[in-house]
Amino acid sequence: MTVSTLNSAKRRYHHGDLRAALLAEGLRLVESAGVEAISLREVARGVGVSPTSVYRHFPDKQALMEAIASEALARLGEAQAVAARESGQAKAFNAVGRAYVQFALAHPGLFRVAYTYPGIAVRDPTSEATASILRDLALDLAGGEEARARLIGLRAWSFVHGLAMLMLDGRVPADPKLIDAAIDSAAIDFGGPPG
């Protein structure tokens, strides 16, 4: 632990925590320039390291992207958890859905890398936040009936996911009022009929 270890991370042959640095730079690039504009070499460049050094921490580019996607999903989950916490129990379902769409529009790069990057299917437990949050809330609406809760959760997730996608892809105007209108008008449906 020399002095240089403490006051400056520059010019060391060994980076210290290159994996974390690559991930941070990757997230930064994805957020600022978008998923399609990202290259393994540019991520390395941003950290000030040779392109192939990435391979000491990720087997290939896909793995790096999956790590980025995993973090993106964690952040989305966090945003939803906050929304659920801040809203009343009764309106939590809507709030979580709204948070989902709003996150997608506020962080298109993150949302895209998490959901539409080719060949990415994250299995990280924490990444299932959306599914589990919605399912838990749905359990309330379904009166504890597991099967119905799953279906309600799926319908809600599909709905907000589709809405987010269509807006991101310019198929539907990304109007905040439209989000509210769509979600609020659908809300009455989420519970569904007692049958």
Place this chain on the structure above:
Amino acid sequence: MTVSTLNSAKRRYHHGDLRAALLAEGLRLVESAGVEAISLREVARGVGVSPTSVYRHFPDKQALMEAIASEALARLGEAQAVAARESGQAKAFNAVGRAYVQFALAHPGLFRVAYTYPGIAVRDPTSEATASILRDLALDLAGGEEARARLIGLRAWSFVHGLAMLMLDGRVPADPKLIDAAIDSAAIDFGGPPG
């Protein structure tokens, strides 16, 4: 119009209808190998033509992909139109939604190039088939009230689009029964309350 023009399209310097051939090969590749595995050079290779000849018919790769996406959307629209025609008037709404998801699962490449290829936002009128079909059907359910019909259409489109995406991306099992269950249980909601 020599003999070779009629019996064989090979070995001619001028292809005749290269644009159409490139499009066909592109669609074939997208369908068989997926969107991410496609390159301008391979499309040209498949047609037996030099890579740069593509630029005589499309300004760049993006334009070629957009043309492919446009055709993919047309086919999706056709599948939905068929579904609408074949089902009773009352069940048309569900049938169209089901056709949408089924098309996505049956032709993942086509669906993906149409909806999640980076930077593609098709403006072709015929490509709005989904939106217009759903809107027209919704007009019935909404009793002719334009604004409400738009909202119902948007909700339905978002729902099936999200469901298709989540299944394509492996977030939700691509189970046909699950599709039916989700769509059928949601159907009663599509109409919404009279208010």
Place this chain on the structure above:
DNA sequence: GTTCAATGTTGACACTGTCATCTTTGCTCT
């Protein structure tokens, strides 16, 4: 203090999208 495995670097390869330049072709006008 040596040894060694972990971590970074260099140089190369095949591949990509795209450009400037050149060649071939079919059509039009006389």
Place this chain on the structure above:
DNA sequence: AGAGCAAAGATGACAGTGTCAACATTGAAC
């Protein structure tokens, strides 16, 4: 029929990419 021309295709090159094998440097364990 022949000349001229513009459309359509080919060549060669360039920078950029992901990835590999081989090499260099380091911190830490013994």
